[in-house]
Amino acid sequence: MSAIGAKPAAGAAVDTTAMVVGIIILLLVIGATYYLFGSGLAFMALIGIIIGGVLIGFGVHFVPVGGAPAAMGQAPGIATGVAMLAAGAGLAGLFGGAWAAEMGVVVATITGAIGGGLMMAITCMFVNFIYVFGMGIPSASGKVAKDPITGDTQAEFKSQGTEGHGLPFVSYVGGVIGGLFGGAGGTLIYLMLLDLYEAELPAMMNALPAQIVPIAVTLAGMFAIGMFLVNAVLAAYNITGTIEGPHDPKFKRFPRAVVASAVASAICGIVAIMIVAL
């Protein structure tokens, strides 16, 4: 089981050169957007998209994912992939946020966050339900001696020959926080693009604002889902395999993912903006 035993090839160290290059690319894209479109709606959309992408990339690090070892009760976490679980939660949040779009950016973004958190809360509860009542296995972390929130000792609840199993309370809370960030980030990207498309498309397509709403919603939704997956997968590469949640040492790698998500979101964002604003 190399997923458990192997030392990650890319450690927690931050590569300063790569970070500086990333930040320069980010500033160049922001500068190019300002130069091309001024400080109007398009520029604000890009900033919103970058913030949304960073929220997603940061949030994925909270989600406790155990992958294949978790499916055999060999490691703690949820038995599925990092990117996919985060996507499931974030898109459920995007669904709620998109529904509340007409309520304004703040309410819609928070609604999206709650949607993602709700999905993760129910899923994480059912993970523990299956472990405890289906398999007779209590939760135990493999990374810390005591649960940082409840103070429960962990080592004696690890069964022999495993790294731990189930979701200790700190992992559960991490899952919900990850869902909140993911849902908020996805919704923010959607709202920013929707505002821009609703403003620009009528003149571009020579149609009434009411006529372009379905096109604007579809385009913004597609870009939001796409950018969500970009950021979730980037964060998953940063995590390399499995993570238990905010108490896992791998969590400290998040600055790399924040910079990478900001750069990737900026590049995706300028493309999404150029299709209407150029």
Next chain:
Amino acid sequence: MESIVFGIGITALAGALATVAGAAENTESDIGSQGDPNSQVQLAPQMGYIHRIFNKAVAGEPPAYGLWIALGAGIAWAFMAMQINPILAIVLGSGIAVFVQGVYATTAYLGRTASLAKFGQPVYVDILKSMTTVTMAHAFVAIFATVTLCHLINAALGHPFPLPLLGIVWGIALGAAGSATGNPFYGKERQYQNQKFGAGVPIAASGNIVRYAEAGERNSLDNGWFSAKLGGPASGVCFGLIVFLELWRTVLFEEIGAGWGAIIIGIIIILVFTVIDRYIEVWARKNYGPYTKPAEEASS
């Protein structure tokens, strides 16, 4: 008032459909061995354990279901645009999506199993013939139920996303909920039925999956029968609750306080599930007890 009652009815129906979809999705993925436990099905022949388990984990459940349900929803949407009755359109869309799933299952089984030829794992044609249709049947139920709930959300509740976009959103969420809930039950309880109950599988036992049934060799239909007892229904209830509560809080409470009502109710629901989760965790620690005496040192 009437619109609220109508909304609650649609919400309940969507929740019920999601429950059926979740149960069918998990049973389908366990029969096809598509979730994370498939790592053991792939590993077993390499450790010298030849088996007759289906093996189609080319993609994880969330992207695979994202594809199939978006496909089903997209085709149904196109048929509806051609003025075909929605029920018929959804059946046709789901049917075509299931054919794609069948092609995927066939090529995935042949490809993955053929890659194990050097370890002596044969490709069983009878397994391909008998299992593929069963996964397709379960996939049809999952796809049909999810596309229908997406249609209800779009047409009856007025969500702005078009049907194919809702399909990809709820398809990925369905796969995520189903694989998170159902995978441990299939991976630990079924594939490692010969290991101790109430403990994780020791890493040293990896690959030594159970290969014999009450009579003859175990195949994936036996696994579907087993996981349909708890893993499938639990996945169903999980996905059903996600869909139901998400819709319920929006339909009933979004109008209160300009959207803040739904947010507050959402926070309360999250807190309720947090309390339930903590109760389950503490209950297990008290009733099952530790495996060893408490250690002083921190584990690494």
